[in-house]
């Protein structure tokens with residue numbers, strides 16, 4: 001299946017189970033002081049979980065644009081360096097607002113993966129919340145028992161609060177979760193080390209694909225948990241990871257979510273992409289292909305790069321991409337804006353806001369690139385001239401001067 005077909009089949013599956021499709025909300029958050037950007041599909045439904053608004057549809061599905069680059073969920077430093085984290089990503093989700101709970105969430109997730117997507121059952125592992133004394137929470141026996149009806153016990157692993165108790169931020173709706181992990185290693189590797197030993201161990205081919213959260217609590221600002229008025233389901237599946245699995249490749253960047261962007265970076269830079277995890281050129285190509293999505297979608301959703309708050313986060317993401325392009329791909333002219341048309345071609349149909357703002361995104365990105373390249377060249381010259389005069393350490397005054405030039409810390413030895 002192509003990425004587009006995968007998205008469609010997920011939404012069709014849940015529509016057939018009486019879920020209402022709700023479009024992705026803007027990735028930029030304007031009305032919640034606890035968040036800068038949407039970090040999960042459930043954000044737009046926060047008030048439904050809390051019981052603050054009337055529930056129109058008790059079953060909902062969607063594919064939400066998310067950005068995990070600030071606050072509690074921040075993957076930025078992993079992006080490009082590994083092959084399965086992203087700044088902007090799509091989260092496929094199904095929700096129940098006071099309707100079905102653990103049993104249906106678990107059995108439908110299994111049905112979708114193994115019957116619709118035809119994922120091999122013995123590639124899958126599931127995790128269950130083991131409980132947490134500090135919050136007075138017990139092992140999620142209910143989830144464990146439902147899973148036992150579907151998979152053998154050796155595939156059900158216990159997870160701690162960090163991995164198996166999902167919270168939106170420092171406060172807000174939360175609850176125990178059950179994750180589905182997939183092992184896409186070769187048979188030879190599987191024979192050497194069982195997949196169960198690699199779950200939640202940052203292995204690039206044994207990764208979480210779907211998180212089923214059973215929303216039952218609200219974390220108060222005081223840190224205490226308060227029971228929600230009703231029980232809800234919030235599931236989130238990594239669309240790019242699912243595309244990797246279903247397209248039989250070993251990296252999200254080798255799926256057709258990314259290959260058109262990567263091909264364009266290759267064309268513009270003249271470097272080859274070899275799908276290596278450790279290659280510096282490949283990392284740079286991944287960083288650029290990833291970051292253009294975050295920046296273009298943020299602009300399409302009304303967030304311009306700037307010097308403060310959310311705008312500054314977007315500016316830094318773009319500058320990270322420019323820096324990788326400059327230092328690893330030898331590109332000293334604006335080029336990232338040229339990827340926006342490729343992105344529009346791929347995603348503009350499902351996310352029409354992108355097509356509408358495509359020209360604006362190109363213009364803003366190009367100007368930002370131009371400005372930052374000038375700054376980068378100036379700063380690097382300054383550093384090179386200075387470093388000729390010192391042998392070991394640079395003094396603090398100069399370090400701050402340099403910091404001022406770049407606007408944020410840069411590792412010039414990278």
Ligand code: SER
Nearest residue numbers: 040211213234235236
């Ligand atoms: N909120 C959960 C997550 O982001 C499931 O959607 O993982």
